[in-house]
Amino acid sequence: MTLRTRFFDLTSSYTNENQYIDILWNELESHYTESHRTYHNLTHLEELFGYFDIYKKELEKPDLVAFAIFYHDIIYGVWNKKNEEDSAKKALKVLQNLSLSPEDLEEIESHILATKSHTAISKDTKWMIDFDLAILGSPIARYNLYSELIRKEYRKVPTFLYKKGRKKMLKHFIEKPFIYSTSIFRTLYEKQAKMNLQAELNSL
Template structure:
């Protein structure tokens, strides 16, 4: 599994024979966005975690490349005060992938995957999109310790929100997940993570 993000980005660019200067510029853009100090969770570690899942289940993906590009750009625009992060990320992804030279069909799929993260459980998803959405929610089924760190990081990203308002909003999110018939679309991630995720969500809700 490749955890070196700059090297992975170079590898994903290889089929498109882009100029080194452009490759460096695109990587720097990704690094600057995900590396922002205010990003306690939606950061480079989040990218690495999603690539870990994508690598682990690559043999089950129909088009790993499309999933990879969706991972790179799905949270490139992220500000806790905004309501349109996914849409803005999709717009930037489309612009960059056109410049890189991906086929139009792949670009459309990547953009659709990114937009789907705005709704997550409300989106009809099968195949690679289902895997991509499951990878994005995999943190919910982490160990209690890792989940606690995730919850604290999310709170840090919303530090501008007063405590009572944050707790109210967070409870709404947690109940949304807990009331879902299932969190994970793919059978393999459902079997692996569903029960642990629901328990983590219940425990966080109880703490709030």
């Protein structure tokens, strides 16, 4: 299933305005194909939905998680310290025109904001965070490609500044008791993630 088809199938449950769905998709696609994006792009969304499909049965409100996945990185700039907040704000602005309740919108916002803090209380938000961080526990070759793509996104950032910021991020995750929020992801990916992060830290 293409991302476009997935988006149309999801959104058509909440509006009959196909033209509006088209507008929303075109806007999403435009943002996620911005020239500076080498990791936080459509491929990233496809990877998250790969995990979403596997663990959908674990979710209480899968549609809301799906909306959060689509919009969690719609705003992404390397100098912007409020990407998640701006993405959540953008999501609420466009999704309020669908037949989603205020509670639904609040939950979508919560999922998106949690991708910044990487902390969650609700079950679905825990899964959302783990989908987003799954790349950290991938095989080392895939992880190395991820780290290279992140560096390319930050190519305008001087090396010494990038290394300083990257080291801070790596240490943050390494020092956490657990990177992942669900027991399944901890079992499958926690050990590999810590190894990957430490290897990158040692290389900087």
